[in-house]
Amino acid sequence: MSLFKRSVVSEIMSHAGVVFSTLLVVWLSVLLVRLLGEAANGSIGADVVFGLATFSSITALPVILSVSLFIAVLTTVTRNFRESEMVVWFASGLSLKDWVGPVLRCAVPVAIIIAVLTLMASPWAYRQISEYRQRYEQRSDLSKVTVGQFIETDEGARVFFAEEPTEEGAEMGKVIARVIDPEWLSVITAQGARIQTEANGDRFLVLTDGHRYDLKPGKPDFRLIDFERYGFRLESKAEANSAEAVRRMAESQIKARPTMSLMADNNDKARSQIMWRMALPLAALNLALLAIPLGAVNPRLGRSGDLLIAGLVGLLYMNLINLSRGWIGNGQLAFGVGLWLVHAVFAALMVYMMWRKLRVKAPKDPLPKTA
Structure with missing residues (x-):
């Protein structure tokens, strides 16, 4: 060359x-x-x-x-x-x-x-x-929650924030969540949370010792609920939208x-x-x-x-x-x-x-x- x-x-x-x-x-x-x-x-x-x-x-x-x-x-x-x-x-x-x-x-x-x-x-x-x-x-909503961070799931309908657990063996510490459904806007606080799986395979997020505040946006309706145990179903997006995903x-x-x-x-x-x-x-x-x-x-x-x-x-x-x-x-x-x-x-x-x-x-x- x-x-x-x-x-x-x-x-x-x-x-x-x-x-x-x-x-x-x-x-x-x-x-x-x-x-x-x-x-x-x-x-x-x-x-x-x-x-x-x-x-x-x-x-x-x-x-x-x-x-x-x-x-x-x-x-x-x-x-x-x-x-x-x-x-x-x-x-x-x-x-x-x-x-x-x-x-x-x-x-x-x-x-x-x-x-x-x-x-x-x-x-x-x-x-x-x-x-x-x-x-x-395909992961459930709870598995996406990171301690110390606000996490949006279900296209923003659910927002979670969790603290480090203070008790040994606990899955999560104090939890605050905002949930939007067709009628109510809810703010939920709890001292702890865990996952519970039923016999039929349904999975629930179970909150303990907390409060739920419900209101209807634009209306004077308001509810306050105190609970010792409160759970709501966690749906897998793969199950809910499998046909749409395909x-x-x-x-x-x-x-x-x-x-x-x-x-x-x-x-x-x-x-x-x-x-x-x-x-x-x-x-x-x-x-x-x-x-x-x-x-x-x-x-x-x-x-x-x-x-x-x-x-x-x-x-x-x-x-x-x-x-x-x-x-x-x-x-x-x-x-x-x-x-x-x-x-x-x-x-x-x-x-x-x-x-x-x-x-x-x-x-x-x-x-x-x-x-």
Whole structure:
């Protein structure tokens, strides 16, 4: 490998590593904030936050890798132009088209990794995320209560707060709960709580030594009840909404289906998902090559405008792929056309821009002679 190719490959990989690390940290920060918010609201358990963050990051890796490669090639080419290193390479007999080989040397392995992620790893990660959430939804309301935290369950109809138990062997300490039913809004306080399972399998949360305050919102009706033991039935969401859960899973879990299973289906939704999985590796290659002419800037001009245009081109590319996926899923675009159309347009754009950069312009006419 020549000195030029070694230096280009080394610089691209170095920039790609920095960009990838930065984007991954930003992604994880945003993701953890969202997951911790869901855990605080009771939508997920605190014990599954780390697992969900790991699997969600796997699903985001294809896009992060594509963007990292595009930015790495773009910054490498731009730096060589702005620091006048390209003058040295041009004087050595090289041209802009000689960048294609080193860029492909970096882009092809990354595209293969993206293909493995989109076709195999991402569907598996989506299945794990779905299983995590389903297992949490199947847990009873009491099992979701975390000592020292307010937890919402049953879509906000029940809110629990429990303290640490003070008696040895007790399941929970003091408990306060708010329960909303069609007629009454109830606030319940108790000195302790435990789970009781009946012979028929029904499970009850039994509160001891407490008070119940009932009121009708907007009306003067009010009730106060003191109790030594009070229980209400805990329903498993898997039992209450099993038919709804099956229907929802069949509609929304297409991302989690293996690629071979999607190929066996002859419907638009499956074809749109296949198109998305196949498009990301091709987009990584196209964007890497497109970054070569986009990065060939005039060092005498400002740099903000060129970088902004390059970012808009990359954003437009990914949005058009997503738009094509939606059209294929709705039956408005044929699968074969949607799979190649966007990539062909941007490949043609890359060839045209390379031609514009490589062509030799005729010298300007000399100044007209004066009489």
